[in-house]
Amino acid sequence: MAALSYRPALREDVSAEDPARVRRLVESTGFFSAAEVDIAEELVLEALARGDAAGYFFCFASSGEDRLDAYACYGPIPCTASSYDLYWIAVRPQLQGLGLGRELSERVEQRVAQRGGTRLYADTSGRAQYEATRRFYEHCGYHRAAVLSDFYAPADDKIIYVKVLDSDRRRTDGRSHAGGHDLRSEG
Amino acid sequence: MAALSYRPALREDVSAEDPARVRRLVESTGFFSAAEVDIAEELVLEALARGDAAGYFFCFASSGEDRLDAYACYGPIPCTASSYDLYWIAVRPQLQGLGLGRELSERVEQRVAQRGGTRLYADTSGRAQYEATRRFYEHCGYHRAAVLSDFYAPADDKIIYVKVLDSDRRRTDGRSHAGGHDLRSEG
Numbered sequence: 441m442a443a444l445s446y447r448p449a450l451r452e453d454v455s456a457e458d459p460a461r462v463r464r465l466v467e468s469t470g471f472f473s474a475a476e477v478d479i480a481e482e483l484v485l486e487a488l489a490r491g492d493a494a495g496y497f498f499c500f501a502s503s504g505e506d507r508l509d510a511y512a513c514y515g516p517i518p519c520t521a522s523s524y525d526l527y528w529i530a531v532r533p534q535l536q537g538l539g540l541g542r543e544l545s546e547r548v549e550q551r552v553a554q555r556g557g558t559r560l561y562a563d564t565s566g567r568a569q570y571e572a573t574r575r576f577y578e579h580c581g582y583h584r585a586a587v588l589s590d591f592y593a594p595a596d597d598k599i600i601y602v603k604v605l606d607s608d609r610r611r612t613d614g615r616s617h618a619g620g621h622d623l624r625s626e627g
Numbered sequence: 628m629a630a631l632s633y634r635p636a637l638r639e640d641v642s643a644e645d646p647a648r649v650r651r652l653v654e655s656t657g658f659f660s661a662a663e664v665d666i667a668e669e670l671v672l673e674a675l676a677r678g679d680a681a682g683y684f685f686c687f688a689s690s691g692e693d694r695l696d697a698y699a700c701y702g703p704i705p706c707t708a709s710s711y712d713l714y715w716i717a718v719r720p721q722l723q724g725l726g727l728g729r730e731l732s733e734r735v736e737q738r739v740a741q742r743g744g745t746r747l748y749a750d751t752s753g754r755a756q757y758e759a760t761r762r763f764y765e766h767c768g769y770h771r772a773a774v775l776s777d778f779y780a781p782a783d784d785k786i787i788y789v790k791v792l793d794s795d796r797r798r799t800d801g802r803s804h805a806g807g808h809d810l811r812s813e814g
Contacts, residue, residue, distance in 0.1 A: 475706050519662050521780035559777065586773030588787065590746065593708035600775065 448510070448540065450547060458500065459484040461508045466530050471573070475511045480483055480528055496527070499538055499620050509535050512544040514552060516562070517613040527560040545580045554607045557602045559584070560605060566597030628678060635690040635697070635727065638735060645687065646671040653717050657761070658668060667715055670700055683714070686734050688727055689742045696722050699731040704748070711739045713749040732767045740792050749771070753784030764788045 463481045486494040495518070501510040509532040514584065517523045522617050526548060531541045552560055562582060564573045582601035591598035650668045653659050659701040661669065673681040682702040691697050704710045707797045713735060739747055749769060765809045769788035778785035 473706065477706065517778075519660065519668065520778060521783075523778055555740075558781075561775075585775050586787065588772050588789070589750075591704075591707060591710055594745075600773070602775070 446500040451496060451500050451502075454484060454498055456488065457506065458480075459509075461486070461500075461506070462511060464593075465476075465508045465511060465532060466528070468532055468622050469530050471530070473567075474536060480513070482573070485526065497551065499544050499551070501544060507533075510540045512548050514548050514560070516555070518555065522556055522558040524555075524557040524560050526560055529562075540575055542580060549603070558605055560603045562601045562603075564601070565592055566599050567578075567595075574599060574601075582591055602620050635688040638687050638689075638728075639738075641671060641674050641685055643675065643696075644693065645685070646675070646691070647676045647736055648687075651699060651718060652695045652803050653715070654718055656717050656718055657720070658717075667717075670714065682686060684738065686731050686738070688731060694762075695740075697731055699735050701735050701747070703742070703744065706723050709743055709745040711742075712746040716749075721749060728763055729767060736790070736792060738794070745792055747790045749788045749790075751788070753786050754782075761786060761788075 452527065462484050463477060466477050466480045466576040483494075484495045484498070487496045495515040497514055498513045500508055502508050504569045511528070511531075512526065513528040514524055514526045517525050526545075529541060529544055529548075530591055531544075547571070549560060560582075564570050564577065566574075578601075580603070580604045584599060585602040587612065588598040590596065646668045649671050650664060653664050653667045662710040670683045671685070671802065672679075674683045674685065682705070684701055686699045687695055688697040697717070699713065699717075700715040701711055701713045704712050713732075716728060716731055716735075718731075736747060747769075749764055751757050753761075753774065765788075767790070769790045771786060773787040775785040775787070776784065
């Protein structure tokens, strides 16, 4: 694969400015309700307050000083042995289609595998508006595990996607790979 | 249906003693992991600390002064229009099979319908040990909406049950029925 012409810096530590940045990013997509935007921000605040114990981990992509271009939030699902949830993944609208979501998704898979995770779940809506989101997950190797009819609202199904992480990847120490990968990781 | 010979008092307010009582009850069933027991207690603490804003509601059954015989915990699923989760339902082992779980389940349905809920979800494990739990949900009118393979652990599937609440019930003001129902409600 040719190098991406757009190459943002990726970082994983959470800073005090990130809750507001995540809010602005998530709002900018136009895909999330006010309640969802609140939750997106809340998870960042939880991680700031409680650290790893909160169970929310992040990958932030930015090309400028004070702006996020994209981010993902994931974490272990409580009371499971090794299942993880990709809670959020969002890319600024004008940067969609450049492969940034895919890069974040791969980074998340790498980190989850390093933490011993074996399955990664992602939920989305069955509504027409989310067609691109569903195609994105399928493109990233997720498959549909279940459909819960009318879950979000009448005529708004919940689609549960899952990606089973391969054991070769789990045996790999991804950290030593990061330098040779086509991702740039900068703190 | 003939009156139950065992008729505990049902109450819905949460008291300061309930977190420890719920812990003892949930532990007594032998069905839940240490992490699950912690979460069961945590939800009661959340409700005590934040009231209705916590989003966790309870129905407690007891026949003695300081002991719970059974309880259920339910609440609205965030970011859904009218879906609820039956997070917990547990009955003390020596009182199982007397219809107490069914009574609690019906009370929860009534309350959810009064709050405008239209769908009630309950998750359980696909393992052999949970056969009675699955039969219980099916007996209460739930049906299987989905199976997530290996969700909890390898060979430990998650079974998602759902019960669609009928609109006749939603139009009923359950409160005015409580006196004539075969449940006793005492605060």
